[in-house]
Amino acid sequence: MPDVKSKKDILQIEAGEDSLWADFGQVERLTLSLTQTYTHTLGRYSRFFIELENQRFMATRCGRCQRVYAPPRPLCPDCLCPTYWVELAGTGTVQTFSVQHFSPGSNADVAALKTPYVFAYVLLDGASTLFPHLLIADPAQVTVGMRVRVHYVQQPVEHPIHLIHFIPVE
Amino acid sequence: MKRVPVVVGIGMTRFAADRPDCNPRDLLTDAVLALLADAQLQDLKAVQHGLCSYESDHFNKQMTLAAILHDQIGLTPVPNVRIEGGGATGALALRTAWAYVQSGLCDSILVYGCETNGRGVSSQTANQLFALSADFDWEMMIGGTYTGFYAAMMRAHMQRYGTTAEQFAHVAVRNRRNARFNPLAQKPMELTIADVLASRPVAEPYRLLDCSLLSDGAAVMLLATEEWARAHSAKFTARPAVYFSATGCGTDTMRLGDRYPELTNFRAKRAAAQQAYQMAGITDPLHQIDVAELYDSYSGVEIQAVEDLGFVPAGQGGASVASGMFDLDGELPVNTDGGLLGRGAPVGATGIAQAAEIALQLWGEADPRRQVAGARRGLTDTHAGIATLSVVNIFERRD
Numbered sequence: 001m002p003d004v005k006s007k008k009d010i011l012q013i014e015a016g017e018d019s020l021w022a023d024f025g026q027v028e029r030l031t032l033s034l035t036q037t038y039t040h041t042l043g044r045y046s047r048f049f050i051e052l053e054n055q056r057f058m059a060t061r062c063g064r065c066q067r068v069y070a071p072p073r074p075l076c077p078d079c080l081c082p083t084y085w086v087e088l089a090g091t092g093t094v095q096t097f098s099v100q101h102f103s104p105g106s107n108a109d110v111a112a113l114k115t116p117y118v119f120a121y122v123l124l125d126g127a128s129t130l131f132p133h134l135l136i137a138d139p140a141q142v143t144v145g146m147r148v149r150v151h152y153v154q155q156p157v158e159h160p161i162h163l164i165h166f167i168p169v170e
Numbered sequence: 171m172k173r174v175p176v177v178v179g180i181g182m183t184r185f186a187a188d189r190p191d192c193n194p195r196d197l198l199t200d201a202v203l204a205l206l207a208d209a210q211l212q213d214l215k216a217v218q219h220g221l222c223s224y225e226s227d228h229f230n231k232q233m234t235l236a237a238i239l240h241d242q243i244g245l246t247p248v249p250n251v252r253i254e255g256g257g258a259t260g261a262l263a264l265r266t267a268w269a270y271v272q273s274g275l276c277d278s279i280l281v282y283g284c285e286t287n288g289r290g291v292s293s294q295t296a297n298q299l300f301a302l303s304a305d306f307d308w309e310m311m312i313g314g315t316y317t318g319f320y321a322a323m324m325r326a327h328m329q330r331y332g333t334t335a336e337q338f339a340h341v342a343v344r345n346r347r348n349a350r351f352n353p354l355a356q357k358p359m360e361l362t363i364a365d366v367l368a369s370r371p372v373a374e375p376y377r378l379l380d381c382s383l384l385s386d387g388a389a390v391m392l393l394a395t396e397e398w399a400r401a402h403s404a405k406f407t408a409r410p411a412v413y414f415s416a417t418g419c420g421t422d423t424m425r426l427g428d429r430y431p432e433l434t435n436f437r438a439k440r441a442a443a444q445q446a447y448q449m450a451g452i453t454d455p456l457h458q459i460d461v462a463e464l465y466d467s468y469s470g471v472e473i474q475a476v477e478d479l480g481f482v483p484a485g486q487g488g489a490s491v492a493s494g495m496f497d498l499d500g501e502l503p504v505n506t507d508g509g510l511l512g513r514g515a516p517v518g519a520t521g522i523a524q525a526a527e528i529a530l531q532l533w534g535e536a537d538p539r540r541q542v543a544g545a546r547r548g549l550t551d552t553h554a555g556i557a558t559l560s561v562v563n564i565f566e567r568r569d
């Protein structure tokens with residue numbers, strides 16, 4: 001017998017005798033693994049991620065409407081003009097959050113998270129938008145209005161967004 | 171009025187967590203055969219245009235699925251177009267078909283949707299694939315998930331308006347209960363609010379039973395001018411005419427954080443509803459709409475929707491839902507077929523299945539246990555992301 005290495009199983013689907021598909025009841029299933037590797041550019045966001053290695057938290061400001069974007073937007077969507085980089089102190093206030101009990105395993109950093117973890121939307125002091133990130137804290141202690149700050153990690157990470165997360169301000 | 175599309179017929183498969191007997195082509199085959207039976211058509215040879223509705227090349231493991239499905243159901247060589255609009259794909263497909271018919275580009279168009287979001291992949295892979303539809307570097311790479319984004323919005327709603335977990339659990343109970351009267355539904359269940367509150371937390375404040383389903387399935391709808399329908403479908407003249415009378419669409423920023431300070435509700439849904447209401451001449455939606463299919467991707471989303479669609483004022487969604495206002499015997503029954511929570515949600519088919527339920531209701535052909543007596547006008551509410559794209563379609567019976 002030839003060996004079909006990806007074969008998972010063969011099922012017999014029960015269909016009534018009057019079923020249109022009685023002649024097609026035998027179903028073979030395979031286990032297929034598809035993997036892709038990309039060169040992923042951070043494009044005009046890059047300086048944000050590069051400065052995290054220097055423990056600096058950058059946002060962008062629109063010179064026309066003065067809105068401060070964190071996460072940065074290289075283009076102000078309201079004015080359609082380029083923004084410029086500004087540094088924020090990295091302190092802010094939780095506006096809302098969820099307590100996530102499973103990890104989607106989106107990358108090695110996320111797969112390593114201990115559940116439950118807090119996914120928080122933080123209004124950084126000086127910013128006009130909310131920055132989403134992990135808040136490493138006891139979920140039971142997290143509240144809307146809580147003061148938090150950016151914490152810089154020392155251990156190696158896969159995606160540079162994990163060079164930081166939020167922690168409560170003591 | 172002359173070119174306002176009418177619904178010639180509908181077809182659907184049973185929605186299921188797993189259809190090992192069917193690949194996407196097989197699912198669509200079954201929906202199309204159901205349509206032929208519904209509209210009493212021999213074939214699709216007179217149909218002038220195809221419109222394929224599917225969201226994900228990843229879940230379906232196939233790019234150009236539109237070409238494959240169009241070929242599968244024998245529509246070549248008529249023109250075809252594929253529409254993708256995230257979770258709103260099916261509703262956006264119907265809206266596009268509305269414009270194709272209204273413009274005179276074609277007199278009849280088959281909108282066919284299918285998706286395999288079920289157990290073809292593990293739930294972790296499914297979460298990763300859905301997370302790809304979040305903002306890659308700023309949400310997905312952090313470990314954000316749509317369940318988490320929706321949960322954060324619901325927390326803001328609770329914080330601002332005092333909405334409670336018991337109130338959104340009511341939606342989880344009612345929609346799965348409605349699904350008991352729909353033989354094509356994936357997960358009919360008889361639950362109590364206590365069951366929902368006791369289910370395991372997924373992304374707090376949402377628990378397992380607050381979350382909708384991953385499904386395999388297909389749904390189709392044949393739209394045409396009234397003239398085409400009369401000429402080609404004997405069934406059309408045998409039942410009340412249902413018109414696809416109005417459509418609206420709105421958008422919002424990709425990331426929730428960019429909507430600050432609005433975190434509780436869906437701006438895009440309000441915009442979509444306003445457009446559709448204006449087109450349909452609706453000024454008092456609660457009383458001028460008889461039945462509605464709302465996008466209950468999570469139980470609390472229905473509470474946000476009844477506010478944004480103008481059924482009740484902002485902040486009163488929780489109390490009105492819990493009062494039974496939107497139950498089968500309530501003032502405005504919603505998700506009579508079970509919704510995403512009970513019927514299921516194969517993405518590209520979801521919006522079409524919602525519209526199919528409205529058509530059934532307006533024809534008076536729904537299962538008597540879920541039929542809304544005398545329904546003459548129905549609405550579908552469908553969105554993508556956290557209502558990053560929102561579509562509202564309105565159907566009316568005229569006889």
Ligand SMILES: [Zn+2]
Pocket residue numbers: 062063064065066067076077078079080
């Ligand atoms: Zn600006």
